[in-house]
Amino acid sequence: MSVRVRFAPSPTGTLHVGGARTAIYNWAFAxxxxxxxxxxxxxxxxxxxxxxxxxxxxxxxxxxxxxxxxGPEVGGDHGPYxxxxxxxxxxxxxxxxxENGSTYPCFCTAEQLAAKREQARTPGGFSGYDRTCRSxxxxxxxxxxxQGAPHVWRLKVPDDRGVIVVDDAVRGDTEFPAEVxxxxxxxxTDGTPTYNFATVVDDADMEITHVIRGDxxxxxxxxxxxxxxxxxxxxxxxxxxxxxxxxxxxxLSKRHGATAVEAYDEMGYLPEALLNYLALLGWSxxxxxTIVTPEALKENFSLDRISKNPAIFDAEKLxxxxxxxxxxxxxxxxxxxxxxxxxxxxLATKADVEARHDWYxxxxxxxxxxxxxxxxxxxxxxxxxEEPEIDDRAREKALQKEGVANALAVTSETLSATAFxxxxxxxxxxxxxxxxxxxxxxxxxxxxxxxxxxxxxxPLFESLELLGKERTLDRIAAAQALAx
RNA sequence: GGCCCGUUCGUCUAGCGGUUUAGGACACCGCCCUCUCAAGGCGGAGAUCACGGGUUCGAAUCCCGUACGGGCUACCA
Numbered sequence: 001m002s003v004r005v006r007f008a009p010s011p012t013g014t015l016h017v018g019g020a021r022t023a024i025y026n027w028a029f030a031x032x033x034x035x036x037x038x039x040x041x042x043x044x045x046x047x048x049x050x051x052x053x054x055x056x057x058x059x060x061x062x063x064x065x066x067x068x069x070x071g072p073e074v075g076g077d078h079g080p081y082x083x084x085x086x087x088x089x090x091x092x093x094x095x096x097x098x099e100n101g102s103t104y105p106c107f108c109t110a111e112q113l114a115a116k117r118e119q120a121r122t123p124g125g126f127s128g129y130d131r132t133c134r135s136x137x138x139x140x141x142x143x144x145x146x147q148g149a150p151h152v153w154r155l156k157v158p159d160d161r162g163v164i165v166v167d168d169a170v171r172g173d174t175e176f177p178a179e180v181x182x183x184x185x186x187x188x189t190d191g192t193p194t195y196n197f198a199t200v201v202d203d204a205d206m207e208i209t210h211v212i213r214g215d216x217x218x219x220x221x222x223x224x225x226x227x228x229x230x231x232x233x234x235x236x237x238x239x240x241x242x243x244x245x246x247x248x249x250x251x252l253s254k255r256h257g258a259t260a261v262e263a264y265d266e267m268g269y270l271p272e273a274l275l276n277y278l279a280l281l282g283w284s285x286x287x288x289x290t291i292v293t294p295e296a297l298k299e300n301f302s303l304d305r306i307s308k309n310p311a312i313f314d315a316e317k318l319x320x321x322x323x324x325x326x327x328x329x330x331x332x333x334x335x336x337x338x339x340x341x342x343x344x345x346x347l348a349t350k351a352d353v354e355a356r357h358d359w360y361x362x363x364x365x366x367x368x369x370x371x372x373x374x375x376x377x378x379x380x381x382x383x384x385x386e387e388p389e390i391d392d393r394a395r396e397k398a399l400q401k402e403g404v405a406n407a408l409a410v411t412s413e414t415l416s417a418t419a420f421x422x423x424x425x426x427x428x429x430x431x432x433x434x435x436x437x438x439x440x441x442x443x444x445x446x447x448x449x450x451x452x453x454x455x456x457x458x459p460l461f462e463s464l465e466l467l468g469k470e471r472t473l474d475r476i477a478a479a480q481a482l483a484x
Numbered sequence: 485g486g487c488c489c490g491u492u493c494g495u496c497u498a499g500c501g502g503u504u505u506a507g508g509a510c511a512c513c514g515c516c517c518u519c520u521c522a523a524g525g526c527g528g529a530g531a532u533c534a535c536g537g538g539u540u541c542g543a544a545u546c547c548c549g550u551a552c553g554g555g556c557u558a559c560c561a
Contacts, residue, residue: 008561010560010561012560012561042561044560044561045560045561047560048560048561106559110558110559113558113559114558117557117558128486128557152559166488171488171489171490174488174489175488176487176488177487180486180487180557181487182557184557184558185558185559187559188559189559190559192559194558194559194560194561195560195561196561198561199561214555215489215490215554215555216554216555216556216561217555217556217561218488218489218555218556219487219488219489219555219556219557220555220556220557220561222487222488223556240489242489242490242554243554243555245554247495249553251554277496280496280497280509281496281497282496282497283497284496284497284498286498286508287497287498287499287507287508287509288497288498288507288508288509289508289509290496290497290508290509290510307496307497308489308490308491309489309490309491310490310491310553310554311495311496311497312495312496313495313496314495314496314510314511316495316510316511317495317496317509317510317511318510319510320509320510320511321509321510323522323523327523369522369523369524370521370522370523371522380521426519429519430519440519441519441520443519444519444520445519445520447519448519448520452520454520454521455520455521456520456521456522457519457520457521458520458521458522459519459520459521459522460519460520461519
């Protein structure tokens with residue numbers, strides 16, 4: 001039987017890193033096993049579900065490179081893929097359960113239930129529904145329903161069920177005594193299914209073989225297993241993933257910085273880097289390998305190497321990893337990726353990149369080596385597009401030193417007589433310390449500040465080449481006025 | 485209250501009874517390279533494997549408790 005897995009986000013929010021990791025594991029597992037990856041939108045909460053969220057989730061999935069075989073926008077023969085459109089399936093499942101007696105109507109009011117819960121949660125034990133309505137004669141119940149009495153449908157936990165074993169790939173067999181299982185609600189008063197019912201019906205109808213999802217569902221799994229059994233459908237395998245926490249060990253939230261996948265795109269992360277980082281946050285290839293490309297993940301992912309314990313999201317490691325992926329980009333790719341960021345900063349245009357392609361290409365290796373995120377680039381290359389502003393600190397440190405004005409004059413003179421490629425520029429600049437008696441560092445830093453406005457910049461000789469002779473000489477002249 | 489899960493360097497993890505003086509990665513520190521910043525190379529510090537009992541010739545690894553953290557216990561998902 002071929003593998004079928006699903007990712008079933010609820011569009012009550014955006015796709016966040018926790019959900020993304022779940023999606024990644026499902027996707028990788030499907031790809032590794034030649035199975036199908038299904039995307040289903042669990043939009044049964046009409047209050048909080050929105051179209052925008054759904055669209056953003058799909059966008060984030062695509063951005064990460066997670067392609068699905070069945071689901072919104074791609075179709076499939078197990079649709080529809082929105083729970084709000086699957087009511088016939090839930091109705092049919094409930095009908096099956098009514099027929100085989102595994103469900104019963106409950107007429108208790110919310111107030112009664114709340115009171116019972118309050119009372120039951122005391123030293124000693126069971127706190128679930130007390131099964132009051134279970135003893136109502138079917139004929140009597142039918143009569144009340146016919147008269148329009150509000151009611152829900154509950155699962156009738158079999159009296160002889162015994163221990164329910166959850167076959168979990170991450171934690172091993174986990175046992176739950178059936179006697180602590182509640183006769184939980186399957187269908188609400190308004191006729192809509194609850195999560196634990198809808199999920200099972202859909203997983204059964206979509207022939208899901210492996211349910212890979214968050215840890216928060218583990219305790220609900222025995223309930224869901226009983227629904228599979230009541231429906232006489234095969235119980236899938238499970239794998240429950242531990243949560244991702246914020247740096248303080250608490251639930252990951254906006255307080256900790258970005259949680260939405262889309263935010264990482266906006267900060268200049270490469271999707272491959274986020275995918276790699278998230279994949280390794282709770283799964284390992286061999287304990288040694290840290291760079292796992294999407295291709296490697298598709299070939300090597302396995303459920304048995306998922307770790308049991310929760311993980312703290314480490315933004316610094318993600319940044320490092322992003323740098324690794326950025327450095328692996330070809331110059332061509334780098335320029336392509338860099339363009340939107342330069343456009344956003346008002347420094348470059350697509351037309352300019354096309355017109356001076358080689359110039360941008362030669363910039364790439366200098367910049368890519370120093371970037372961890374694309375949103376840092378604009379400041380690094382701004383001096384190539386705009387006149388630099390030399391701040392007081394840089395002026396003091398690099399320009400207002402004994403002999404610097406003279407050194408800049410000499411530099412200007414020698415540069416005006418050289419060809420403008422990095423090697424020639426270097427030779428020219430290295431002659432300046434000799435003729436002026438200043439240390440090379442002093443000279444170079446003065447030139448750096450003159451042309452970039454900062455004591456920290458891209459490599460000097462290459463920077464001058466990129467700037468061009470004319471602008472270089474202009475800036476040195478301007479800096480002379482500020483020197484000594 | 486009940487049921488369930490988790491606990492190895494600051495962080496992510498390797499480890500699945502002896503090959504371990506507990507390995508790798510990020511971060512940190514030092515050195516090298518060097519025109520600054522990076523990148524890279526080399527090295528360092530950092531974990532009494534939550535704690536306490538067992539089992540065993542031998543335990544981070546198996547068992548039982550305890551502590552701490554988390555989840556579920558909704559007509560939320």
